[in-house]
Amino acid sequence: MVRKIYRLTLLLVPLACTNDAPPPSGGAVATRASTATEASSGPVVLFLGTSLTAGLGVDPDAAFPALIQDKIDSLGWEFAVVSMGFSGETSAGGVRRLPWLLREPIAVLVLELGANDGLRGLDVRQLESNLDSIVVSTRRAYPDVRVVIAGMQAPPDLGRRYSTEFRLVFERLAARHDAALIPFLLEDVGGVAGLNQADGIHPTADGHAVIAETVWRTVEPVLGSLMAEAGSN
16 A cells, blocks of 8 residues: 655754744745655544654654555555644644644644643643644534544653643543543653653654554544544545
8 A cells, every 4th residue: 555644844953942934935944754655535533742652863764754654554444644743833833823733624632732831840830721722623623523632741850840730731632522541641651761862852763653653543443433533424
């Protein structure tokens, strides 16, 4: 089967740096890669996130969204992964970028934002408000869209209270919007030296393989339910 994935990633600055820029323009430094011989007509699974989604420091085909596409293809499902990972992206940046990203229909939104908010110790109430706005706006544009929330954890040096409130943001968001929840995107990867690059933040290719398994445990049932609905119509 022809592998269908279209990726647009901005690899501008490290994960913890500021990037609230507007969508890519002619002057932006961007990389575009597509292995499809022609544009896919399948339902789109949009991964919206940070340099974790972008796969900073690894081959694009080794980043976890690309590995999810491999899993989709192995089942013969006609979903097309679109990876929108922006290095340094915050939840506020995601809000500003969203209208541009929603110009084309999507079937599933996998929302991986918040890591940079946590690294900077930004207000968790504003984080929750921003992520909520992204989900609401996406569902306003496409009422039948399925949403998957990728949970994150804040660095422990920010204190127990902040870390707890930060983690609960993702749980509340998923419950409020009846979204699927990945409890912790970096489960079994975060803090494991052998699965992260020298910066201790960005996963290696092996780390991305572990993340893909974590993500797939939540995403596969979501896609399977869409396939079942399509089969019953």
